[in-house]
Structures are given as structure tokens and as C-alpha cells.
Amino acid sequence: MADPMRIRAQAQGDKAVVRVLMSHEMETGQRKDSAGKTIPAWFIQEVTASLNGSPVLTAQWGTAVSKNPFMQFTIRGAKAGDKVSVSWVDNRGDKRTDEATVA
Amino acid sequence: MRRGLLVRPGAWAMATLLAGAAAQAQKNTADGIAEYRKMLEDGNPADLFEAKGEALWKQKRGPKNASLESCDLGKGPGVVKGAFVELPRYFADTAKVQDLESRLVSCMQALQGFDGAAIAGTPFGRGEQDNVTALATYVAAASRGLRFSLPQGHPEERRLYEVGKRVFYFRGGPYDFSCASCHGEDGKRIRLQDLPNLTKNPGDGVGFAAWPAYRVSNGQMWGMQLRLNDCYRQQRFPYPGFGSEVTVALGVYMGVNAKGAESIAPAIKR
Amino acid sequence: MRRRMMLKRGAEVAAALAAAGLWPAGAHAAWAQQAFDAKGFAEALKALGARTPQESKDVTLTGPDIAENGAVVPVACACALPGVKRLVLLVDKNPNTLAAVFDVSDAIEPQFATRVKMAQTSNVYAVALMDDGQALFAQKEIKVTLGGCGG
Numbered sequence: 001m002a003d004p005m006r007i008r009a010q011a012q013g014d015k016a017v018v019r020v021l022m023s024h025e026m027e028t029g030q031r032k033d034s035a036g037k038t039i040p041a042w043f044i045q046e047v048t049a050s051l052n053g054s055p056v057l058t059a060q061w062g063t064a065v066s067k068n069p070f071m072q073f074t075i076r077g078a079k080a081g082d083k084v085s086v087s088w089v090d091n092r093g094d095k096r097t098d099e100a101t102v103a
Numbered sequence: 104m105r106r107g108l109l110v111r112p113g114a115w116a117m118a119t120l121l122a123g124a125a126a127q128a129q130k131n132t133a134d135g136i137a138e139y140r141k142m143l144e145d146g147n148p149a150d151l152f153e154a155k156g157e158a159l160w161k162q163k164r165g166p167k168n169a170s171l172e173s174c175d176l177g178k179g180p181g182v183v184k185g186a187f188v189e190l191p192r193y194f195a196d197t198a199k200v201q202d203l204e205s206r207l208v209s210c211m212q213a214l215q216g217f218d219g220a221a222i223a224g225t226p227f228g229r230g231e232q233d234n235v236t237a238l239a240t241y242v243a244a245a246s247r248g249l250r251f252s253l254p255q256g257h258p259e260e261r262r263l264y265e266v267g268k269r270v271f272y273f274r275g276g277p278y279d280f281s282c283a284s285c286h287g288e289d290g291k292r293i294r295l296q297d298l299p300n301l302t303k304n305p306g307d308g309v310g311f312a313a314w315p316a317y318r319v320s321n322g323q324m325w326g327m328q329l330r331l332n333d334c335y336r337q338q339r340f341p342y343p344g345f346g347s348e349v350t351v352a353l354g355v356y357m358g359v360n361a362k363g364a365e366s367i368a369p370a371i372k373r
Numbered sequence: 374m375r376r377r378m379m380l381k382r383g384a385e386v387a388a389a390l391a392a393a394g395l396w397p398a399g400a401h402a403a404w405a406q407q408a409f410d411a412k413g414f415a416e417a418l419k420a421l422g423a424r425t426p427q428e429s430k431d432v433t434l435t436g437p438d439i440a441e442n443g444a445v446v447p448v449a450c451a452c453a454l455p456g457v458k459r460l461v462l463l464v465d466k467n468p469n470t471l472a473a474v475f476d477v478s479d480a481i482e483p484q485f486a487t488r489v490k491m492a493q494t495s496n497v498y499a500v501a502l503m504d505d506g507q508a509l510f511a512q513k514e515i516k517v518t519l520g521g522c523g524g
Contacts, residue, residue: 006150015482023151025322028490030468045404056480062409064464064472064490066445067322068148072486076479091404135439135516142437142447143488295441295518319445373441 007100009075009084016078016102018049020071020086028063044069044088051075052083078102136295140371149240149317149369152324156241159234165215174210176203176242187246188366191354193257200263202354204328205346207238223345227329232345239326240315243368250365251312253358260355263348267356270349271301280338282353286310296373301357308367311357316370324369327354409471414498417463417470423502429509434499435486436515443491443517450475450499451484452509459502460485466495491517 003023009016022044029041041063049057056075075084080102087097160171160183176186177194191202197209205223212219217231225232255261274281285291286301299305306312315326325333331350332342343349408420418426435449450460460483462472472489483501491497494517500510 003151003155006154019146021146021148021150023148028468051480054480056478058476059485060405060409060474062469062471062473064467064469066319066488066490068151068317070146070148070447070486070488072146072449073475074482074484076481132439135437136441139437139439139441139447143445320442322444 002094002096005086005088005096005098007084007086007098009078009082009100009102011078011080011102012074014077014079016051016075016082016084018073018075018084018086018100020069022069022071022088022096024067024069024088024090026063026065026067026069030063042090042092044090046089047071047086048088049073049075049084049086051078053085132295143319143371147317147369147371148322149244149315149324149371152237152240152315152317153244153369154241155234156237156239156244159238160241165211165217167214167216169214169216171207171210171214171238174207174214176206176210183242183245185246185249187243187368188249188251189253191260191263191351191358192254193259199348200257200259200351200355202327202346202351203239203242204235204326205351207235207242208346211235227325227332228323236315236324236326236329240324240369243315243366246366247368248365250363251358251361253355253362255359263352263355264359266348267352267354270352271356276339278339280340282334284338301360304361304364307365308370309364311354311361312364312366313368313370313372315368316372318372320373325372405471405474408474409469411470412468413470414463414465414496418461418500418508421459421461421471421474421502423500423508424506426500426508426510429501429511432499432501432509432511434497434511434513436497436513439516439518440491441518443493445488446491446497446515446517447486447488448497448499448515449484449486450501450511451482452499452501454501454503454509456504457483457501458504461498461500461502462487462489463498463500464489464491464495465498467492491515493517 006021009018024044025042027039027042031039033039043063044061047059047061048055057073082102083099084102085097085099087095089095163170173180176183177189177192178186187203191200193200201209208219208222211217211222222231222235255264271282285298289300291298299310301310314330315324317324328345328350331353335343408417411417411420431453433451436446440446448462450462452460457477460475460477463470464472473487475485477483496512496514498510498512500508502508
């Protein structure tokens with residue numbers, strides 16, 4: 001099971017700014033190891049987020065997103081106490097979901 | 104260590120341009136780099152290692168199935184906040200001066216039953232050595248914003264300061280480098296990296312006060328032990344042993360020189 | 374001059390809407406393989422089914438002028454107009470140009486920030502794919518340079 005994300009969700013007026021740090025290698029598939037073999041691509045392909053259980057965001061990523069990815073987005077109509085959930089799925093089918101409360 | 108980076112023709116052209124450019128152009132580049140670094144401050148992947156370290160600190164592990172919560176980092180068993188800015192320091196139970204990482208390994212051995220020598224012999228980024236880095240990140244983060252104040256009350260602490268100074272100026276290896284070759288004067292740099300003068304306090308959040316740090320170029324978390332190991336690699340010296348007296352002595356020398364500097368660890372670096 | 378070039382390129386590209394079945398986006402679109410494999414700004418946009426893209430001051434792309442290391446370049450994209458369907462980030466000179474695609478719903482602001490890898494100094498694009506079929510973009514050149522010893 002992958003390492004947990006760090007999610008910070010901060011209320012700003014009637015919105016919540018969400019900042020997420022994910023733990024993932026995001027291997028491009030371009031690199032070679034010391035034996036000369038190509039290291040296979042391994043990267044997050046889909047990211048979704050929801051507010052109190054309702055989906056708000058879907059994103060598709062390629063290998064160009066940096067290792068240990070960072071993402072920031074803003075949810076409308078959110079307030080302190082609301083639950084923000086973020087999920088990702090990678091090209092191997094591994095997944096991770098973490099939750100945070102809007103502060 | 105392979106860099107494994109793609110050749111960047113644009114970057115070479117840039118470097119040539121910079122080399123011939125007037126001081127004005129170089130100042131703008133420095134501002135540009137400063138802006139880039141500022142943009143990365145929010146959302147430092149070091150946070151991921153800090154979280155992992157905190158979990159490891161509290162988790163019952165090892166043959167003795169115990170947590171590290173009673174580990175004494177110099178301010179009493181279990182006291183984490185403020186410990187980082189007073190390390191390295193002398194510990195009576197091990198009868199030597201220790202830095203953060205070697206002290207964590209001592210606690211992992213004494214409290215949890217891990218084999219300290221085996222951890223020291225494990226390459227960085229693997230196994231328990233990787234956990235030591237995460238723990239070090241957690242402990243350092245707990246002192247973020249505090250100022251360095253290494254104790255020099257014990258004779259061993261003072262001895263190691265002198266040893267550290269000698270080591271700092273010791274020239275060797277095929278290029279006859281010493282630490283001082285790069286870090287012995289003000290105003291030096293390698294390409295676009297400013298080199299802090301470590302013979303004195305180089306300022307808040309600089310040099311000793313900036314490690315552990317997350318390095319974006321390889322996506323790795325580096326503690327001071329790995330930082331020193333890599334310095335020696337670049338000087339073409341043999342690698343110092345993990346937690347060896349040489350590395351701890353250098354930590355004492357740099358840390359005492361940095362007295363009063365604010366720690367920004369865990370930081371983010373190129 | 375650039376506009377003429379873009380229009381010409383756009384005409385060549387000429388709306389191939391269902392190319393990868395991506396635009397307008399389905400409720401749960403499969404991963405956009407073709408678009409992510411595309412090389413160059415024009416090819417990637419074509420694979421996303423975008424029309425002739427127009428440069429627009431209503432789309433913003435934020436990023437540093439110079440990145441100390443191409444492995445992590447912070448970029449942000451936003452569109453001030455209503456009716457944004459998707460925000461797309463592209464790095465022209467990367468081996469695979471398309472970096473990220475964000476679907477915009479009514480529940481979120483049309484603005485995102487992330488960090489991308491850049492193989493070399495390159496133009497970076499933020500493209501807003503609109504409900505009405507328009508494709509609006511902003512661009513910025515970000516220089517990538519090698520640093521020193523990592524201190």
C-alpha cells in the first residue's frame with residue numbers, strides 16, 4: 001500500500017484551497033538503470049477529489065508530472081469542517097485515497 | 104552515482120551566455136533562481152518524510168517491539184522539540200558525542216533491538232537506513248525556526264570541535280581538496296550554487312541550518328550524513344563511515360560556528 | 374506573425390474532434406494515451422480534439438522565468454472566463470508534450486497548480502478548452518539550467 005498523501009485544506013471565504021503532496025516515483029520510462037535496461041514507466045494516471053462525498057475534480061496526468069507530485073486546487077462552496085478526499089490511480093493499478101478536514 | 108540527466112542543449116547555451124554576460128545579467132539570474140526557490144517552499148515533499156518519521160517514532164517496532172518515544176535526543180527521554188538545534192552533543196550513556204542520525208540509530212538499537220552496526224552499513228535510501236532519514240526529518244522539523252545552540256560544556260564536545268576544524272582544512276584526494284576549498288571563504292560558488300562559508304555563521308537557514316533537505320533533482324531526502332558523504336564523493340575521497348567520528352566532528356564544527364542561526368530544516372534544495 | 378502561424382497550424386490541425394474521443398470529456402474518460410504520447414504542442418492539442426487554439430489574455434500560465442532544476446518546475450494555469458471544460462498543461466520540448474489535463478466542474482475554480490518535469494528550456498502552455506468548443510491558450514518560456522553541486 002502506497003505511502004499516505006499530505007492534504008491541507010484551508011477555508012478562504014466560501015471556498016477551500018486544497019494543497020496535496022503525493023508520495024510517488026513518477027518514473028518516466030525514459031531512464032536506464034546501471035545495467036543499461038530501461039526502467040519501466042510508473043506514474044499516477046488519474047487523480048480525483050471529492051467534497052463531502054461528491055466528486056469535484058478529475059485529472060489525468062502523464063509522466064511529466066514531477067516525482068512526489070504536488071497539486072493545488074480550490075473548491076467552491078466549502079467551509080470549515082467539510083471533508084475533502086483525494087484519490088489517485090497509477091498505471092500499475094495501485095491506488096491511494098486520503099482525507100482531510102477543511103480547517 | 105549516475106546523474107542520469109538528459110543533455111540539455113538549451114542549458115549549455117545558457118551557461119555560455121552567463122559566462123560572458125555582464126554582472127547585471129548575472130544578478131537577474133540570481134533573482135530568477137531565488138524566485139524559483141521561493142515558489143517551491145509551499146508544498147515541500149519533505150513533509151511526506153516528516154509524516155513517515157513521526158509514524159516511525161511512535162510505532163512499536165523491532166525485536167523488542169518498542170517505540171522510540173523514550174529516546175533521549177539530549178533534552179531528556181522523549182523530548183523532540185528543541186533537540187535538533189543542540190546536536191551534535193555528548194551523551195553519557197554511549198560516552199561519546201553523537202549527531203542526530205547516529206543518536207537515532209543508538210536508540211533504535213537500545214530501545215527496539217535493531218542491529219546498529221547493520222543499519223550503519225546499509226546504503227542510504229534502503230531498509231532501516233531509509234527509516235533513519237525519515238526519523239531525522241521528523242526530529243529536525245520539530246525544531247523549525249529555532250536557533251542553533253550546540254553545547255560545548257563537555258571536554259569531548261570541545262575536543263570534537265577542534266577535530267572538526269582540522270578535518271575541515273585537511274587536504275587530500277586526487278584533487279587535493281579540503282572542505283575549505285569550497286566552503287572556506289565568502290562569495291564562492293559552483294555554477295549557480297552559492298557556497299556558504301562554513302568557517303563562521305553563514306546566516307539563517309544556510310549551510311548547516313538547511314539540512315535535512317529534500318533534493319528535487321533526484322527526489323531524495325538527504326540528512327547531514329548523506330550530505331557529508333556526497334561532499335566526500337565530490338572531493339574524490341573514500342566515503343566516511345556512517346556516523347563516524349569524522350562526520351560527527353564536522354557537524355560539531357559547523358554547528359558551533361552556526362550558533363544563533365535559525366534552522367529551516369527540513370528544507371528544499373535543487 | 375505568430376497569430377498567422379498559429380492559424381495556419383490550426384488550419385492544418387483542423388478540428389478532428391473524435392480523434393481520441395476526449396473532447397468533450399466523457400464522465401469517466403479512459404486515460405488519453407494518444408494525447409499523452411503526442412510530440413509537440415500542435416500534435417498534442419489535435420489528439421485532445423481541440424480546435425485552432427487562440428492566444429488569450431484570459432488564460433494565465435504562472436511559472437518561474439528560470440528553473441534551477443528541470444525535474445521540478447512549479448506551474449499554475451487558470452482561466453478567468455466562465456464555461457471552461459478543461460485546463461491543460463503542455464511542455465513543448467518534452468519527449469511527450471502533454472503533462473496534465475484537469476477537468477473543470479462547477480464545484481471548483483478553473484485554476485490549478487502543480488509541478489512538471491522539463492527536459493530542457495522550452496515554451497510551456499496552458500490551454501483552456503471551452504464548453505463552446507474554443508481553445509484558448511497562454512504561453513511562457515521557462516529556462517532550465519543545471520545547477521552546481523547540490524548544496
